[in-house]
Amino acid sequence: xxxxxxxxxxxxxxxxxxxxxxxxxxxxxxxxxxxxxxxxxxxxxxxxxxxxxxxxxxxxxxxxxxxxxxxxxxxxxxxxxxxxxxxxxxxxxxxxxxxxxxxxxxxxxxxxxxxxxxxxx
Amino acid sequence: xxxxxxxxxxxxxxxxxxxxxxxxxxxxxxxxxxxxxxxxxxxxxxxxxxxxxxxxxxxxxxxxxxxxxxxxxxxxxxxxxxxxxxxxxxxxxxxxxxxxxxxxxxxxxxxxxxxxxxxxxxxxxxxxxxxxxxxxxxxxxxxxxxxxxxxxxxxxxxxxxxxxxxxxxxxxxxxxxxxxxxxxxxxxxxxxxxxxxxxxxxxxxxxxxxxxxxxxxxxxxxxxxxxxxxxxxxxxxxxxxxxxxxxxxxxxxxxxxxxxxxxxxxxxxxxxxxxxxxxxxxxxxxxxxxxxxxxxxxxxxxxxxxxxxxxxxxxxxxxxxxxxxxxxxxxxxxxxxxxxxxxxxxxxxxxxxxxxxxxxxxxxxxxxxxxxxxxxxxxxxxxxxxxxxxxxxxxxxxxxxxxxxxxxx
Numbered sequence: 386x387x388x389x390x391x392x393x394x395x396x397x398x399x400x401x402x403x404x405x406x407x408x409x410x411x412x413x414x415x416x417x418x419x420x421x422x423x424x425x426x427x428x429x430x431x432x433x434x435x436x437x438x439x440x441x442x443x444x445x446x447x448x449x450x451x452x453x454x455x456x457x458x459x460x461x462x463x464x465x466x467x468x469x470x471x472x473x474x475x476x477x478x479x480x481x482x483x484x485x486x487x488x489x490x491x492x493x494x495x496x497x498x499x500x501x502x503x504x505x506x
Numbered sequence: 507x508x509x510x511x512x513x514x515x516x517x518x519x520x521x522x523x524x525x526x527x528x529x530x531x532x533x534x535x536x537x538x539x540x541x542x543x544x545x546x547x548x549x550x551x552x553x554x555x556x557x558x559x560x561x562x563x564x565x566x567x568x569x570x571x572x573x574x575x576x577x578x579x580x581x582x583x584x585x586x587x588x589x590x591x592x593x594x595x596x597x598x599x600x601x602x603x604x605x606x607x608x609x610x611x612x613x614x615x616x617x618x619x620x621x622x623x624x625x626x627x628x629x630x631x632x633x634x635x636x637x638x639x640x641x642x643x644x645x646x647x648x649x650x651x652x653x654x655x656x657x658x659x660x661x662x663x664x665x666x667x668x669x670x671x672x673x674x675x676x677x678x679x680x681x682x683x684x685x686x687x688x689x690x691x692x693x694x695x696x697x698x699x700x701x702x703x704x705x706x707x708x709x710x711x712x713x714x715x716x717x718x719x720x721x722x723x724x725x726x727x728x729x730x731x732x733x734x735x736x737x738x739x740x741x742x743x744x745x746x747x748x749x750x751x752x753x754x755x756x757x758x759x760x761x762x763x764x765x766x767x768x769x770x771x772x773x774x775x776x777x778x779x780x781x782x783x784x785x786x787x788x789x790x791x792x793x794x795x796x797x798x799x800x801x802x803x804x805x806x807x808x809x810x811x812x813x814x815x816x817x818x819x820x821x822x823x824x825x826x827x828x829x830x831x832x833x834x835x836x837x838x839x840x841x842x843x844x845x846x847x848x849x850x851x852x853x854x855x856x857x858x859x860x861x862x863x864x865x866x867x868x869x870x871x872x873x874x875x876x877x878x879x880x881x882x883x884x885x886x887x888x889x890x891x892x893x894x895x896x897x898x899x900x901x902x903x904x905x906x907x908x909x910x911x912x913x914x915x
Contacts (some may be wrong), residue, residue, distance in 0.1 A: 396579045396586075398571060398809055405820065409578070409809030427809065432583060471569035471576075471876050479811075488810070490820040501637055502818045 386481065398472040399427060399461065401479035408459065408485065410473060411435060423458045425473065428485055431458035452486035459483060511641075512725050514648035515712045516559075516733020521651040523555065523705040524737035525744070526600065526792035527607025527762070528849020529893045530785060532699070533741050534765035536692045537748030543676035544745065547693045550633050551700025552738035554896065556730055558864055561704045561871040561882065563726030566713040569876040573805040577866040578878065585862070590807045592859040593703045593740055594800060600704070602835035605631065606845025607789035610762045614782055621842065626835045628719035633829055640715045642815040643706045647791035652736075653784035657743030666750045674749065687911045690757050694900050694907060695850060698857040700738065701897070704799040707865065711802040723880070726816050740788075747772075762846070764782050800831040808819045850870035857904035860897045868894060 388484055399407040405438055408427030416423050430452065433445030459482075467476040475482075496502050523529075536544045562573045569576070578586035608631075609623035616623075634643060674681075680689035713726060747768035748759050759765055766785060768776035798814075805812035805824045812824035839845060868890045871882045880889065 396583060398575055404570075405816065406805075406809055406811040411583075411809075429808070435583060448730070471571050485810075488822050491812075491826050492819055496818050496825050497823040499818070504637075505817055 393469060394422070394425070394473070397469070399425060400472045401475050401482075402467070402477060403479075405479055407461070407475065407479045407482065410460065414460065422463045424462050425466070428452075428459040428461055429487075431495045434458070443499065448487070451490060452453060512734050513729050514644045514748060515709065515716065515754050516729030517651070517736055518644050518648035518733075519559070519705050519709045519712065519729075519795065520555075520734040520737025521648065521788045522708065522792035522795035523702050523734075524551075524741040525651070525654060525785075525788045526699075526849070527603050527785075527789045528600070528846060529696075529699045529741060529904045530607075530744055530765050530788070530852060531759065531762060531846045532692065532695055532850055532853070533744045533750040534752075534759040536696060537745040538752035538764075539684060540689060541677075541753045542671055542746060543677040543679065543681060543689070543747040544693060544696055545675040546678055547696045548700065548742055549737055550744065550896070551697050552735050553704060553889075554697075554893045555701050556734050557886065557893055557895065558701070558867055559706055559709050559730045559734060559777070559798045561867055561886065561890065562710040563713060563730055564701075564712040564723060565867070565870055565876060567723045567726050568720050570714065570719065570784065570805055571876070572707070572714050573867055573870065574707045574803050575871045576667070576864075576899055578730065578807055579588055580866050580869050580873075581862075585692075586807060587729045589862045589866075590803055592715075592862065593707070593803055594739070595702045596702070596852050596856045596859060597796050597800045597803065598831055598834060599838070599848055600702070601793060601800060601831060603840040603845045603852070604789050604796055605835050605846070605848040605858065606839050607762070608783060608786060608793060609839075610730065610766055610845065611782055611786040611789060614763055614766070620845075621840070626838050627790075628832050631790070631797060632829065632832050635781060635794060635797055635814075636818065636825070640712070643794055644712070647787050650787035651784060651791050654740045654743060654783065654788060656769050656773065656777050656780040657747050657766075657876065658739060660769050660777065661743065661746045662751065663772035664693060664747065664750050671746070671749070687907060690903065691854075691911045694857055694904050695853040697896075697900055698853045698904070699894045700741075701744075701860060702853075702856050703859060703863040704803075705865065708795045709804070711798070711813070715813055718738075721881075724860065725763065740784075760846075764837035797828055797832055801825070802826040854904045854908045857897075857900045859901075861894065861901050864890075864894055864897055 394410050397410050401407050410425050411431035412426040413422050414424040430445050433441045440468035463473045465477055466473055468474040528687040565573055605627050608627040609620035612623040613620040675778045751768045752759055769781035804827045810823045811821045818825045874881055
């Protein structure tokens with residue numbers, strides 16, 4: 386399916402198969418011949434790289450500091466994409482993907498410690 | 507009954523826009539100084555917010571995406587970030603003002619200084635946002651805010667000279683002894699408060715919280731066309747009662763206590779009590795609206811999971827933004843900054859950010875990729891463009907008028 390990357394993919398919301406937000410398409414990874422999208426890149430590291438300049442370095446830098454066990458931004462294989470409409474729908478649940486570092490840290494150290502954090506709203 | 511309760515989202519959103527703490531005082535001030543000469547501004551504001559809230563509700567119901575989410579898609583991440591910073595700042599300072607407003611309402615009831623009530627109000631607010639279901643919050647505060655109807659009914663109880671009021675309401679200029687710059691300052695502030703950006707963000711995020719689908723398009727429209735005019739009408743209650751009570755004797759309203767006084771004059775203690783209850787519910791509702799909106803906008807820009815329909819652990823970043831925003835708001839209030847003045851500044855600055863909010867909504871509402879055959883018709887587009895022009899004019903005029911009048915002096 387031909388896609389206009391800038392128009393149809395970039396900055397679009399990624400949802401898991403239950404409709405829960407996973408991240409934005411902050412950037413994409415192309416195949417070596419630039420003909421296919423291999424993976425979606427998401428998270429502030431990818432976003433900062435797109436901004437460029439001092440602001441971009443700051444965004445990437447702060448995100449990278451939290452996220453020590455990974456060298457690049459969060460990657461989601463394009464093969465996991467089920468459908469693209471007003472959002473990018475994945476065919477898997479988000480628990481199967483690596484969690485974003487900031488979310489995991491805040492869950493473990495702040496939100497998860499407050500009583501009632503696991504109750505449905 | 508369930509159908510009737512489905513409109514509380516619109517009512518709560520509109521209350522947060524039209525009768526939050528800053529609006530209550532500045533609308534009453536406008537009434538006390540200029541009589542009903544600002545009525546047309548309220549009407550223009552009500553129509554404007556209806557036009558754009560209808561678009562946002564439609565976008566949300568059809569595409570199942572909140573509008574702030576789509577703004578970044580259409581403006582790109584850089585301008586999207588400027589928009590985020592602008593609206594977050596306004597939302598945060600309004601949140602501070604609303605927490606102050608809840609505390610001021612409690613001060614009226616208890617006599618204890620509002621500064622003592624600020625931490626208590628903030629804790630209750632956070633608990634509500636942490637524990638209570640979205641629908642419950644919306645119903646309790648949307649409906650109890652309607653106690654402010656007491657001021658509307660009060661208009662008739664105060665036995666005003668109806669012919670004189672009609673004359674004032676069809677005036678488009680300041681009365682004798684008042685000047686144009688202050689009149690325009692108040693007009694811009696009232697218009698900006700009717701169209702504050704967090705209203706559309708909250709309304710459309712609320713639609714997602716309530717899991718609207720294309721079948722809920724009618725629910726969305728009923729919310730818009732019932733809720734927002736109702737909110738505007740409540741604001742008119744403050745404008746008119748102040749015009750009747752204070753304008754003839756030349757008293758300028760500048761406190762919350764004065765703004766609710768006409769209800770007491772019309773109905774005695776019960777009236778005053780109802781008005782204070784209404785103010786409490788409206789400001790608490792506005793505090794919830796701004797607190798959640800702070801979390802919604804940041805999360806939706808970055809694509810984080812958000813919302814009260816998820817467990818807090820599933821949306822840890824969203825809940826941290828809400829919590830930190832409340833803490834920042836409390837810190838700002840404890841510097842003893844006047845909460846009412848805070849919103850007056852914010853109204854003028856929000857006029858400046860308005861074009862960045864409404865242009866992308868107009869663009870998205872015309873995008874067949876999101877809306878299919880439910881894109882704007884010619885009428886919605888003509889109204890949208892007219893209001894965009896008004897919004898830009900207000901934005902251009904806002905800062906010079908503010909400096910020239912020394913904040914409406």
